[in-house]
Amino acid sequence: MNKLLLDSFSFKSSVNYIIAMVVTAMVISFIDSQLPQGVSVGEAYAILVLIGLMSKDSKMIIAGGLAGTVLTLEGFYVSDHEVAMWIVWTNRLLAIFLIWVVAAFSLAQVQYLKEQEESERMKEAYKLLSQETNYSTLLKDIAILSNSSDPVEEALKQAMQKICQFKEWPVAHIYIKKADEDLLRSSKVWILEDWEKFKEFKAETEATDFRPGVGLPGRVLSNQKVSSIKDLSKDSNFPRAEIALKNGLRSGFAFPIFIGRRIIAVVEFYSKELLEEDAKLIEFTETLGLLLGRPFERDHAGLRKEEYENHLRRLYSRMKAVREEEGTIENSDIHDNLR
Structure with missing residues (x-):
């Protein structure tokens, strides 16, 4: 049940990031289409990469980088042609370069976060293992005590x-x-x-x-x-x-x-x-x-054993007394017969 809830929450979060990425891309693309070719806002597409970073998903980061690259190139065709082509291409290529520099740092950050999470999981697993070992050792010690003759x-x-x-x-x-x-x-x-x-x-x-x-x-x-x-x-x-x-x-x-x-x-x-x-x-x-x-x-078992042994001793004493009494009677009969 908990896994289903987490999966559902994760899916909703991913959808929200995708919607944010699409809306941002549309706004930047519209602004880019209204400006001359020499004025590039392609660098702003790096925001798509940062949205992917917020999602902590490497695929979203790469998707943001690819979308930013495609839309930066697309802006070349929809903008007004008023500036030398080398300037236009330089601006566009610099924008794409910046997008992928941000993407590279974002991917490195996500990888670092994953390693940190893995390290925390390892520490927690070690802690649980250590606790389990300590409990097992203590249980063993007490088991020995409970079976001792103390x-x-x-x-x-x-x-x-x-x-x-x-x-x-x-x-x-x-x-x-x-x-x-x-x-x-x-x-x-x-x-x-x-x-x-x-x-x-x-x-x-x-x-x-x-x-x-x-x-x-x-x-x-x-x-x-x-x-x-x-x-x-x-x-x-x-x-x-x-x-x-x-x-x-x-x-x-x-x-x-x-x-x-x-x-x-x-x-x-x-x-x-x-x-x-x-x-x-x-x-x-x-x-x-x-x-x-x-x-x-x-x-308790010791007490019962002691009581049983006392019972046997009392029984033995009674039997001994009976035997002595029988011996006395028998001796008396022999003595009477001799007389």
């Missing part, structure tokens, strides 16, 4: 630290969802650029729980997807806005951590700069939400 808190802190360094964000914090209800409570796991500077924001955050839909973490819990606030000062659904702004924070970004399809935590980040929409960041953090669920999953 305690869940340590794995999360290292992952949050890497994200903060990558995005130059000064604040990161994680909320844990209570197992028995839709409530987010502070884990008290933080990454802070300056612990003294953000201590008030930290204290208020740790004292605040969030229900679905309330604040930035609550939106993530409610929608089960990445959420961001571009400008904290303009968001009416951010309870910690006053203290955040006082501490120099301007934007917020948060994403959920999943085990399967169940949200178990929300990680929030804050920036001192206004955040722009970044589709790559959203895609990246959606993957992170699944990766960072693995330490939680291992932690």
Whole structure:
């Protein structure tokens, strides 16, 4: 759809330039026909070339040069014959020479502009490639962390630290969802650029729980997807806005951590700069939400294993007690028989 609109706009622009070129040529040709042969206005046909330059189209420039050349020669036949022929031809040829000098410079300018545009496209492509590489490297590092045997808190802190360094964000914090209800409570796991500077924001955050839909973490819990606030000062659904702004924070970004399809935590980040929409960041953090669920999953699995092992130990103790009791009864029976 966008390509069709651009093609349509380009076509309309080309038509406008052609109309401007035709009207200009007709006006100059009329003036030339009213003047004596010795007075040439052929140089004015260079305007046709300049119109082609405005269109940034090499074909239009060449067309303007050819049209100017033909009309300059045509003026020789329609003007009054009052001057020596060598003067007439000299004027006409100089006019044609000027037209093509302007055309040559115009073609060079268009070529330069195209090279500049190509250079900008190459720079943008390199920037995107570099960004893709950086994201891939970060994702690989966090994948290694998520699969390590480190305690869940340590794995999360290292992952949050890497994200903060990558995005130059000064604040990161994680909320844990209570197992028995839709409530987010502070884990008290933080990454802070300056612990003294953000201590008030930290204290208020740790004292605040969030229900679905309330604040930035609550939106993530409610929608089960990445959420961001571009400008904290303009968001009416951010309870910690006053203290955040006082501490120099301007934007917020948060994403959920999943085990399967169940949200178990929300990680929030804050920036001192206004955040722009970044589709790559959203895609990246959606993957992170699944990766960072693995330490939680291992932690939960460890608890279940421990509970199972305790169950086995209790079962073994009961069986041992039964065997001892049976042994006592059996010994008693043998003793009675001997008597």
